[in-house]
Amino acid sequence: MRERFDVPFRLIGEGCAVASILGLLEAREAVARERVEGLREAAARAVAVLEAGEIELDRRVIAREELVEALAVSAAGTTAVTEAEAEAESVPAPASLPGTTVPSWQEGLPARVLSPDYQRILGMLADLPGREPVKAKEIAVVLGLEPTPAKVEGVRSKARRLAERGWLVQEASGMFSAVRGPVAGPGGGSSA
Numbered sequence: 001m002r003e004r005f006d007v008p009f010r011l012i013g014e015g016c017a018v019a020s021i022l023g024l025l026e027a028r029e030a031v032a033r034e035r036v037e038g039l040r041e042a043a044a045r046a047v048a049v050l051e052a053g054e055i056e057l058d059r060r061v062i063a064r065e066e067l068v069e070a071l072a073v074s075a076a077g078t079t080a081v082t083e084a085e086a087e088a089e090s091v092p093a094p095a096s097l098p099g100t101t102v103p104s105w106q107e108g109l110p111a112r113v114l115s116p117d118y119q120r121i122l123g124m125l126a127d128l129p130g131r132e133p134v135k136a137k138e139i140a141v142v143l144g145l146e147p148t149p150a151k152v153e154g155v156r157s158k159a160r161r162l163a164e165r166g167w168l169v170q171e172a173s174g175m176f177s178a179v180r181g182p183v184a185g186p187g188g189g190s191s192a
Contacts, residue, residue: 054150062157072101105166105179114167121158122167125178133175 103113111119124142128134136156137147145151156174163170169179 051149054148055153058150058153061154065157065161069101102161102165102167111167114162118158118162118167121155122162122178125168125176128178131178133169133171133173133177135175139176 102115102118103109111122114122120143121139124139125131125134136159137152139159140147140152140155143155145155159168159176160170162168163176167179169177171177
């Protein structure tokens with residue numbers, strides 16, 4: 001066993017060889033440390049750019065939805081009320097297309113008049129046991145979306161619109177819950 005320790009003690013005795021090896025290792029460590037810091041900074045910049053992109057995308061989606069809704073309200077104002085009532089009585093409500101507006105809730109109005117995204121939110125809340133209020137982030141997760149700020153804000157915007165039109169209830173805390181009994185889901189049947 002003594003032979004194993006003889007070599008290191010000889011190197012320490014020489015001093016110069018150990019100092020140069022330590023210096024080489026320290027230099028390599030400094031280079032690796034600088035590289036890691038550079039990579040961390042690049043990753044932080046990439047995350048910031050991604051978050052900004054997600055926020056911009058969400059803003060564009062909301063702007064488009066608001067424009068479609070405003071145009072629909074404007075068009076609805078030019079149509080006579082009696083014509084709309086006559087059509088509503090004689091023709092069943094068609095399934096809505098994505099990007100269409102959210103009509104105000106009325107007794108007998110099926111959920112299929114809503115676009116599929118709104119139907120999913122409404123159906124998810126109607127299916128909750130006890131119908132307890134939930135946050136927009138929880139809705140996003142249950143719907144299978146990533147809980148990123150942009151996705152959660154998109155869900156919150158849709159849930160607020162449903163609440164404004166009487167389809168959901170928005171609590172003072174910002175949480176949402178179903179307001180009524182079973183609703184017709186995307187398949188036309190009851191989702192609860």
